[in-house]
Amino acid sequence: MTHIIEAHGVTKKFKDFTAVNNISFTVNKGEIFAFLGPNGAGKTTTIKMLTTLLRPTEGKIKLDGHDPVHEQSDARRSFGIVFQDPSLDDELTAQENMELHAALYSVPKDIRKTRLEELLHFVDLWDRKNSLVKEFSGGMKRRLEIARSLLHHPKILFLDEPTIGLDPQTRNHLWDYVGKLNKEEGITVFLTTHYMEEADKVAHRVAIIDHGNIVATGTPEELKKQTETKTLEEAFLKLTGNAIRDEGANAMEGMRQARKMWRR
């Protein structure tokens, strides 16, 4: 089996704080791989290193055969990403956001139109294509980001907590969609989530990360067997302990949000 993502001994330090500590893992081509961990475990930091946004302090990464540090353009072409925080231009319409993405990724003009229409239908936003994004609900924005991330036919799709803040219907719909994409287009999916039952349902393999260390990898079944538990959630709690985490990362985010509102 070919590995489409490889990480060897990857470490990320922010000053003297180690956010990700010497982790290694591989993701197989065509697999749905879930990265699970409590708040502040290092999931987003790992995704940022995989997607060229942060340089690892140490270690080697390969993304579809390319090094995200030295072959940025090739690495970037290989993936689509839905970030944990919003990344749309609110002052543009849904369609304009899509067109901007298509131009950034040099999607050929003839493919662009059909693909754009297909994807907006797929996420149920075709009727709203001319609305400004700032008029969208959280769920609609998420769906648009997913459509956008697929516009350039990426081989790998990164989803960083894509269902946070969505209602159960939308969450279900989204995972069905991800499953379908994976099956029909063979896209490799690398996702992080807080919701264990979602990972249990959709992921072929999971890695559990805590305090920057990977504490377990395997199929959901393997992890349940290894910990002698019935659900992935119980397995997760057994592996990471019951202590409530410092919500440092989220508190920081919250403050930033508040400041934004203040300023508007």
Next chain:
Amino acid sequence: MSTIYILWLRQLKRYSRSKARMIGSLGQPLLFLVALGYGFGPIYEKAGQGNYIDFIAPGVIAMSILFTAVFSGIEIIWDRQFGFLKETLVAPVSRTTIMIGRTLGGATVAMIQGIIIFLITLLIGFRPESLALLPVAFVFMALIAIMFTALGTAIACVLEDMQAFPLIMNFLVMPLFFLSGAMFPLKDLPGPIAVLTRLDPMSYGVDGLRGALIGMMEFGYATDLAVLVIISAILLAIGSWLFSRIQV
């Protein structure tokens, strides 16, 4: 190429959709034009210097370009806070290309703002000396716009959020403006002020623009052009370098 175009277009769309911003940023130049034009005009004219409105019209046009350009450049901070910046940073295009697209977009917006002020000065009675020199005036407007958009971008790359914005307005943009000769002639100034005005790149933009519009100059076109082009190139290079190091 299409990247530069789409990022340029994005900024024009954002600008045209934000009427409040467009109208709001006309307020200050208009205030200067009216308050100073009619307030100081009589003194200036008594001193035998000619029509003060004619004198400050180019200065006020340059000022509105300066403010809009710095602000457009600084907009990157917003893109960073609202998250859109990430979308451009993971795209398979070089950061220099992104930087160029943004700078041209911001500079175009500043240019449009300058042209609107120019039209308003015409309404209140300003008459450029020669129509043939209008293209030269536009070249200087564009150079001022590019130079200060690049400056704004470079500053934005090193700031985390908008909290330092008033600091930048008060200790950088306002001095750039007041020391530029936009409001008073640079001739016969006392020593230290004369030095400061000559260190201010904005002075050369104002000088070129005023030369083209009313035929009054201190440094001459060659000096003005050389200074503006060189400073713009330096600021663009610094901005690109800082932008390439942004991590989110």
